[in-house]
Amino acid sequence: MTDAIKIDVWSDIACPWCYIGKRNLEKGLAEASGDDDAPAVEVTFRSFELSPDTPVDFEGGEADYLAQHKGISEAQAHQLLERVTGVAAGAGIEYRFDLLKHTNTVKAHELLHFAKEQGRQHELTERLMSAYFTEGRHLGREDELVSLAADAGLDGEEARDALQSGRFLPAVRADQAQAAAYGINGVPFFVIDGKYGVSGAQPAEAFAQIVRQVWSEDHDSARV
Template structure:
């Protein structure tokens, strides 16, 4: 039996390119899944905070945040947001930067580790990113996070306790330390089988091509069946 390809994804739920990269990865894997010898793939999400110093309740919208915290000209920010909105639309995502509530994401990352421990990480990652970029939900607030956890099939009371106890904060920090060890300084970043690194929101075709290539390597390395 051929071992599954392991794809480790470093991302932040507040990173617009991360959601696009996630969707493109899914589209690429879907295309490869139609092959006669379809790859088996396991995807795991890891924590990366783009702006760990962000307050939970940031006063202003995304344009304000980038202009004041990143020192960018407002016209440049507007153009950048328009561009990423167009790219997102091409991936089937309708970004609403006019609704977006910029916030600190460490609690969302803790919740993703909780979801991973309960077999619902993929579902929660999708729910958090959709809520943040398309629905204007405030992901820095506990009540909002546990509500989304429930929508992803998790227990509300247990999820709330996990956040309050910071049970998974060490796991978040371990992910960040691993990213630093790998030399990751921007996301999304995809590590395939612990040896191939793919940076940025690559097109779906690129993801399909690389998993096919790596799957062929797996097949060559697999012991012959008796």
């Protein structure tokens, strides 16, 4: 019996390419799941803060943030946003940068570790990314995060306690330390079975191909 392929996804809920990469990964895994010998896969989301020094209440829009963070003009920032909006549409996501509230994401990452403990990490990851990129929700605020946790099937008061206690912050920092050890400096970044690294929001076909390849390799080694 071959063990499931483990895919660790380093991402940030405030990263537009991470949401696209997540959707493409899901589509690729769905495609491979139709194979006669379908790969068994376990996906875990890991914490990565693109901009840990961002304040909870950032003054300005996403173009302002990009211009400041990347040192580019506002016109260039708008061009980048237009490009990623088009790519997102191809993945079935309608980005609303006109509504987006840029914020610090460390509390969202803590909540994702709480959700992982409760077996609801995938549901919360989708809910947080959708809320951030398509609904203009403020993910730096505790009440908003608790509400979204409830949407994802988690107990709201337990989620609030998890945020207020800070007990999942060490897990966030451990993910970040592992990313540094791997040399990850941009997300999304996918680590397959701890030995293959895939950078960026690859197309769905690429994810389908790699899980099929790894599954075949695992089968071959199991037969030796």
